[in-house]
Amino acid sequence: MMLTAIGLMSGTSLDGVDVALIETDGRHVSALGPSGYRAYTETERGLLRQALAExxxxxxxxxxPGILAVAERAVTIAHAEAVAAFVAQNRISAGAIDIVGFHGQTVLHRPASKLTVQIGDAQALAKAIRIPVMHDFRAADVAAGGQGAPFVPVYHRALAQSLGREWPIVVVNIGGVSNITYIDGNDALIACDTGPGNALLDDFMFRTIGQPFDCEGRLAAQGTPDQGWVADALRHPFFVQPPPKSLDRNDFATLALRGWSAADGAATLTAFTAGAIAAIVPLLPKPPHSFVVTGGGARNLTMMRMLREQLAPAQVESTDALGWSADAMEAQAFGFLAARGLKGLPLSYPATTGVAYPMTGGLLARP
Known part of the structure; x- marks a missing residue:
């Protein structure tokens, strides 16, 4: 039976809440509906940065404790407002929605310690929007020894099966952290984080020029990457570890940055993200024929240019070029995962998170 689901995603880039409608049975996607966005205010971003620090x-x-409780309330309210605005703008009644998939805001991810923390009160959200809410997707995987990330591969596979392309295909998601899904057209589904996505670059932009991100990679396009620094950074042991593997947003935040100009620093950190994605290719079973890029990084034209250079001769294109939505992809995925959770289908697999056997997950909060 097909379900109508709303997916919600607030990523590590701390920009806001993505909302998307999807019709799915948890195995196949029958339709992609409208999407929306509710930006965090500067006050809310400040709260989230404090929560990440604590x-x-x-x-x-x-x-x-302390600021984390304040931030959780802010996250919950922001998501409730995002849903309310979305259903109003698209003239959807709450009764037409079967389930909402609520990821929450990750503030800590330490799978080695079996600890992953996403803030957001699902019960309060369900009461506010009057729709059942599936949440806490990662906890069961981490408790069972998995990496707890990435969780979108099963959705990537559902989308890729409709492309009719030569296999293998890799879907690259560049959010705060970058991750990939390797799909071979058969049963193989391999996924892992590859390294920094936009987080290092966004933080650098904020510190140096007070901007939240490098719009379309314009600043990086004016700079020259410090290739020596990039080469040194790519010697980190993480980059030779085979999949599955995952990262916390701040795992590379302690790298010593040099006294670059704003443009050179943006170019260098963009090149680092592209190089980290390219570093996963030798660890995959076969060289991919094509890469499909989604997430905020797909909007960064300098990032896309660097990826094409690093990943040649494979084809590199954005999800928008395929009619998929780079902006809505992860929100759609959590609507899809909510449907899978309701039906007791696996959300993660040994080759995606390293868990010992396919794991179901998610908890249901009712209004």
């Missing part, structure tokens, strides 16, 4: 002190996933 989160490393957590030793329990349900603890919300």
């Amino acid at each position: 989160a490393p002190h957590l030793d329990r996933r349900d603890a919300r």
